[in-house]
Amino acid sequence: MSGEVAVLGAGMHPWGKWGRPFVEYGTVAARAALADAGVDWRDVGSIVGADTVRGGYPGYVAGATFAKALGWQGARVASVYAACASGAQAINTARAQILSGLADVVLVVGADAAPKGFFKPAGGERADDPDWLRFRVLGATNPAYFGLYARRRMAVHGDTLEDFALVKVKNAALGALNPNARYRKEVTADEVAASAVVADPLRLLDICATSDGAAALVLSSMEFARRHGTTDPVRVRAVSTVTPTYPRTVLDLPDIATDSAAVVEPSEEAYRASIARAAYEEAGVGPEDISLAEVYDLSTSLELQWYEDLGLCGEGEGAKLLREGATSPGGRTPVNTSGGLASFGEAVPAQAIAQVCELTWQLRGAAGARQVEGARVGISANQGLFGHGSAIIAVR
Secondary structure (H helix, E strand, O other), X not given: OOOOEEEEEEEEEEEEOOOOOHHHHHHHHHHHHHHHHOOOHHHOOEEEEEOOOOOHHHHHOHHHHHHHHHOOOOOEEEEEOEOEOHHHHHHHHHHHHHHOOOOOEEEEEEEEEOOOOOOOOOOOOOOOOHHHHHHHHHOOXXXXXXXXXXXXXXXXXXXXXXXXXXXXXXXXXXXXXOOOOOOOOOOOHHHHHHOOEEEOOEEXXXXXXXXXXXXXXXXXXXXXXXXOOOOOOEEEEEEEOOOOOOOOOOOOOOOOOOOOOOOOOOOOOOHHHHHHHHHHHHHOOOHHHOOEEEOOOOEHHHHHHHHHHOOOOOOOOHHHHHHOOOOOOOOOOOEOOOOHHXXXXXXXXXXXXXXXXXXXXXXXXXXXXXXXXXXXXXXXXEEEOOOEEEEEEEEO
């Protein structure tokens, strides 16, 4: 397909709390991706950096920051910020440059050095910033939102605390097999239940941490991949970056109110479902074709929601799908084989890139003990604040 680009290399810096500048993490990941691709740094025609707002000025110009750290060599640069969807937007920018002929080889890098505790807005009085407003007006921290969303699923779909715990148990077992994960220890449902309540009904082990970490990809045109001797690369076939439609009748971050449906009927499709549909339509595949999925499990309950939004099951059937084992290793569509954010924590600009790293290794058959047998099509799904949706479909 004319819209495909090759994934020649994938690399990561292990995630944790390392206490070093984000540039160091991103440089390690970038060099790992270049080595994996077998591409010399001087052959890279463009560097796209996913920005971090926590890195000072270097974080706001991440493309140039990483280009300088790796050694100025004349390549063009771009820097992208889209909150938690920054990595996907960076991948999309790289793909556009390749398909337009501006560059044959593009390096995409995202890295972060996150603070302890939950994320909060940058300092200052900014009444026009909905992220600032939801903290000041409602005290709606991320964990509070996760708790509200979990309560909604319990009320509307009958999900239980035991269902939420099973998500953590599944992801922790997979994270224990991933050398890049921060948390590499299996947990039991009883341990989830015994962990401290953070935002009722969610416990500490239901909610992902904040982390340091980095991920990088080397993307190229299909022609360059063939010249490079890579005849059957993993390929990015679709990138969805759609925004919501009005009215929105389900509370979402950072919004603090829903839109009235008195005049305009709500869309038949939820926002997150529209993100996946756009990716499926571009790739020419459907949920039935998906071998595995990497989804944005900020909390255990939100992973269940993604099952439905990706079309892996019907509305309200996410917990049932989980209990049946369909999203576990050996199931019909394993989800978060990397261990997910449950095992990694959030390193915001790197998250969506890390998801594609996992898809790449799985589609290559190089995921070791986490390997999904016969994986051919993978989807990632991620959502950033301010209407930044993202889904990426990779194939081989």
